[in-house]
Amino acid sequence: MKERIENELATVIAAEQQGPAVLISAGVHGDEYEPMVAAVELAAILPGMLTHGQVTVVPVVNPDAYGWGSRQGSDGLDLARICPGNHIGSASEAYAARISSMIEQADYYVDMHTGGLTYEIHPLAGYMLHPDEGILDIQRQMARCFDVPLIWGTDYRPQGRTLSVARDAKVPAVYLEFGGGTGFRRQVVDTYVAGVINLLRYLGMIEGEVSRSPEPYWLEDHRPDSGYLQGKMxxxxxxxxxxxxxxxxxxxxxxxxxxxxxxxxxxxxxxxxxxxxxxxxxxxxxxxxxxxxxxxxxxxxxxxxxxxxx
The missing domain is CATH 2.40.50.100 (RNA polymerase II/Efflux pump adaptor protein, barrel-sandwich hybrid domain)
Structure with a gap:
């Protein structure tokens, strides 16, 4: 029998058969709403689909920032700049510590984002250009599981990110970006849900054939801070x-x-x-x-x- 366990921050879906442990997160930033909905929908449908392994879904990594409807929490901190956080620190620091601990225990990690209220982003799957070639190649294959027109590998050296925690723990990880601004885009939710299901098929955790999107525009940019959006133009x-x-x-x-x-x-x-x-x-x-x-x-x-x- 499949097991579904919920707490205030996460839903854990465990299949009968052994397999990988996958972590799916959304809501690192409190103004990125479609990924939160996608995470909730994944937590609802995966118990009926998962055949191997375990999936942990965190719909809102930083509830404090979500409460403020802001990229930052009430402490003024951006969780995506302070990982691995501090369990006895401020709200954002404590939530950063909690998600960092979960990342370190995972076998694979997917972090879902939008551009928030400030930016709009063309659909992309991204990853750090991990210095371990084996991990890097796994991340490339993970990114290809998502039906998005852009794939972007960037500088592996930035600190404080969820993906930098994954990098240091040698956990293959990708992030997703799509949409942003005001309003709600159902297409973002559908793209993320379908992509995660396809990734789980690729990892042998869900039955079915893995689909591959048409050839994407794919860039691996090794230059320093190549993935730093807030520094562009x-x-x-x-x-x-x-x-x-x-x-x-x-x-x-x-x-x-x-x-x-x-x-x-x-x-x-x-x-x-x-x-x-x-x-x-x-x-x-x-x-x-x-x-x-x-x-x-x-x-x-x-x-x-x-x-x-x-």
Missing amino acids: PSPAEGILMAGVALGETVSAGQYFGRIFDPVSGVSHSVSADVAGIVFLKRAIVKVKSGDALGGILPITQKGKHTIYE
Whole structure:
């Protein structure tokens, strides 16, 4: 008989047959709602599907941040920058410690995100470019289980992340990004639920044939902080962002990206694409300050796997 155990933070689904232990999380940031719904739906349907192993689902990693409807908790901390946290620290630190302990006990890890209220993100599966080639290859295969147009491998050195905890514990891990801004997108939930089920098939935990999405745009970027979204395309001024490109659009270097207009001074600043490639990130909150990230471009224009070294 399958076992389903719930507590305030997690649901554990255990099959009769032995197999891997997989951790699925959402709600690291309190303003990323579709992944939370996807996690709840997975916890509800997996007991009827799981044949091998154990799946632990955490729908809201940081309930404090969710209560505030914010990326940060009431302590002003971003959980995705303070892992492995502190069990006797502030709210975000304690929740960071709890999810970090769960990651360290897993065999595989999936962390589901959106762009929150601030950004919109073209669908992608990402991973750290783990220095262990065996783990890195597993992460590549995990990412391919998700039906998304972009796959992105980035610098493995950043600290404080859920994935940096997985890196240090040698747990293969991927993260998902899709959507953001205001409103609720059912497509994000459906994509994540279907992708996790497909991954569990790949891991031999659910019966059925593993599906592979069409060839994605795939970039492995080894440059320092290559995955740091908040550092991309900093705004030259404060004002209102009027974007001139769409997510998923291919742009050329120097192409018009949008403009920043200050209605108080009447001054306008044109913004150009910093590289050629695919627009995967756009700011959703149109009021910006100088230095705010306006968007991001993956510097590839052809499908298939590409690599950028330092």
